[in-house]
Amino acid sequence: MVVSDRITPEAVAKVAKLARLSLSDAQLDQATHQLSDMLDHFADIDALDLDGVEPMTHPTPIANVMREDIEMDCLDRDEVLAVAPAAEDGRFRVPPIVGLED
Amino acid sequence: MSDEFPTSAMDIAWNVRNNVTSAADVLERHLSTIDEREGDIHAFNLVLADEARTRAAEIDEAVSVGRDPGPLAGVPIALKDNMCTRGIPTTCSSKILDGWRPPYDATVVTKLRDAGAVVIGKTNLDEFAMGSSTENSAFGATRNPHDTTRVPGGSSGGSAAAVAAGFAAVSLGSDTGGSIRQPAALCGVVGVKPTYGAVSRYGLVAFASSLDQIGPFAHDVGDAALVLEAISGHDAMDSTSIRQGPLDISRQLMMGVAGLRVGRITDLPEGASPDVAARLEEAFDALRNAGAEIVDVDVPAFGYGLTAYYLIAPAEASSNLARYDGVRFGHRVEAPDTNAMYMATRTDGFGAEVKRRIMLGTYALSAGYYDAYYGRALKVRRRIAADFAAAYEQADVLLTPASPTVAFHLGDKTSDPMSMYLCDTYTIPSNLTGDPGMSVPFGTGDDGLPVGVQVLAPALQEARMFRTAAELERSAPR
Numbered sequence: 212m213v214v215s216d217r218i219t220p221e222a223v224a225k226v227a228k229l230a231r232l233s234l235s236d237a238q239l240d241q242a243t244h245q246l247s248d249m250l251d252h253f254a255d256i257d258a259l260d261l262d263g264v265e266p267m268t269h270p271t272p273i274a275n276v277m278r279e280d281i282e283m284d285c286l287d288r289d290e291v292l293a294v295a296p297a298a299e300d301g302r303f304r305v306p307p308i309v310g311l312e313d
Numbered sequence: 314m315s316d317e318f319p320t321s322a323m324d325i326a327w328n329v330r331n332n333v334t335s336a337a338d339v340l341e342r343h344l345s346t347i348d349e350r351e352g353d354i355h356a357f358n359l360v361l362a363d364e365a366r367t368r369a370a371e372i373d374e375a376v377s378v379g380r381d382p383g384p385l386a387g388v389p390i391a392l393k394d395n396m397c398t399r400g401i402p403t404t405c406s407s408k409i410l411d412g413w414r415p416p417y418d419a420t421v422v423t424k425l426r427d428a429g430a431v432v433i434g435k436t437n438l439d440e441f442a443m444g445s446s447t448e449n450s451a452f453g454a455t456r457n458p459h460d461t462t463r464v465p466g467g468s469s470g471g472s473a474a475a476v477a478a479g480f481a482a483v484s485l486g487s488d489t490g491g492s493i494r495q496p497a498a499l500c501g502v503v504g505v506k507p508t509y510g511a512v513s514r515y516g517l518v519a520f521a522s523s524l525d526q527i528g529p530f531a532h533d534v535g536d537a538a539l540v541l542e543a544i545s546g547h548d549a550m551d552s553t554s555i556r557q558g559p560l561d562i563s564r565q566l567m568m569g570v571a572g573l574r575v576g577r578i579t580d581l582p583e584g585a586s587p588d589v590a591a592r593l594e595e596a597f598d599a600l601r602n603a604g605a606e607i608v609d610v611d612v613p614a615f616g617y618g619l620t621a622y623y624l625i626a627p628a629e630a631s632s633n634l635a636r637y638d639g640v641r642f643g644h645r646v647e648a649p650d651t652n653a654m655y656m657a658t659r660t661d662g663f664g665a666e667v668k669r670r671i672m673l674g675t676y677a678l679s680a681g682y683y684d685a686y687y688g689r690a691l692k693v694r695r696r697i698a699a700d701f702a703a704a705y706e707q708a709d710v711l712l713t714p715a716s717p718t719v720a721f722h723l724g725d726k727t728s729d730p731m732s733m734y735l736c737d738t739y740t741i742p743s744n745l746t747g748d749p750g751m752s753v754p755f756g757t758g759d760d761g762l763p764v765g766v767q768v769l770a771p772a773l774q775e776a777r778m779f780r781t782a783a784e785l786e787r788s789a790p791r
């Protein structure tokens with residue numbers, strides 16, 4: 212198999228960090244090869260002339276869907292918190308947010 | 314009605330509504346089939362025997378007091394395990410949703426209940442619907458009922474296998490790039506991806522929000538129509554839901570195809586194996602013999618669908634799956650601070666394919682690469698939609714293979730992600746455009762395994778798509 216170098220291990224490591232995933236060295240190596248292989252395949256659209264083509268983000272042309280401003284039932288708070296990993300005093304409980312990061 | 318015990322959804326509902334058969338009897342027959350073969354197939358993440366028995370008793374009680382339970386009265390239905398069921402585990406076949414019980418029902422679940430259906434279980438899938446073989450499940454692979462050494466396709470492989478094995482009369486799957494149509498083809502059942510926005514996505518765990526759509530699996534085209542009519546229609550809880558009533562399909566099913574223009578795509582991407590290509594030719598012949606006109610159409614950008622899809626879908630997924638951080642639901646790995654907790658939870662909770670797609674999507678959206686990847690992919694998507702719109706000026710429906718091959722063996726494609734992605738070549742474009750597509754069984758291919766032919770139609774033209782599929786069903790080689 213031809214090893215492509217469309218993406219560097221450094222770039223993959225940065226992407227993994229942005230996505231909050233940690234990779235072992237072996238996983239980083241494998242991910243780099245697999246992503247390079249995919250990007251090679253996806254290079255088929257490089258040759259297309261797409262100037263002036265409007266990007267299509269969605270199949271249906273709808274925007275700003277509104278509803279009447281009326282009171283509606285919402286999810287039961289106890290039921291939601293009952294399936295949370297940790298809850299306290301009617302709220303989700305998490306570890307400290309600041310002070311312990313590198 | 315025949316004397317035989319009803320197996321189709323239509324016959325079951327007729328018999329139950331008219332007090333000929335009880336919903337309880339129908340359910341017990343299906344539960345005993347599950348007992349016999351589920352150990353070999355593994356279609357389900359969870360069989361809801363107790364809940365289903367309670368529900369079936371309610372249906373029978375309604376009938377006994379003269380109330381009509383609805384068009385799906387007593388019909389056992391299996392749900393892909395990415396559809397929320399209140400108080401009942403919904404896992405997406407991922408460790409990261411371990412232990413989660415949704416605090417609400419998906420709209421399709423509510424609609425099925427209102428129609429009298431009996432939910433019999435939650436089916437296995439590729440984790441978060443990412444895959445084409447149902448091998449990427451945290452709970453193990455599902456096997457094809459036609460040959461248990463082979464995959465059922467994916468990602469809705471559990472739902473396809475459940476119908477093919479007789480575990481449920483019908484089932485629901487979700488289709489983001491072919492995840493209903495490809496497993497339907499591989500398991501020899503009917504599978505439908507409706508028009509984007511025709512069925513509410515409220516309560517469907519999001520993979521790629523601009524592509525995801527829920528649809529039915531069934532033994533035959535008529536049952537698929539019955540289920541789709543029951544689950545479609547506007548829902549205020551889904552802002553992308555189309556503002557119109559349920560789809561109207563069944564009444565036109567038997568209209569035939571006389572005068573219908575059926576398009577053959579001249580520049581269809583290569584890759585279909587000879588057995589599948591031969592069945593497709595026979596399908597064109599069958600429709601011609603039934604009075605349809607076969608016309609050649611060009612869809613030049615068809616072949617670029619795979620690239621557009623595998624940049625857009627992971628991009629949307631990387632955003633949608635950011636919510637799995639150990640804070641509000643599912644799995645958490647404890648750590649001294651939140652950032653470390655996010656990292657540890659996601660690293661432990663997601664499987665390899667999901668991580669791969671999250672990284673690919675994050676890359677496609679990241680500064681410096683956005684225009685080259687995600688931005689260009691969106692332009693290609695527009696080009697594909699324009700090409701299909703032009704083709705539908707000349708043809709009413711289009712015919713392609715649903716899957717390039719019959720069911721492959723377990724493990725054949727797991728080490729090479731790209732080879733797995735190529736399974737979706739023929740199904741992807743309709744997710745990008747939002748148009749409907751369905752796979753209908755049409756004879757067999759290599760090793761006697763089922764082949765599916767795909768019928769494509771313009772947005773909201775399900776009725777003519779189903780008419781074509783019904784004709785193929787009538788004329789399929791046996």
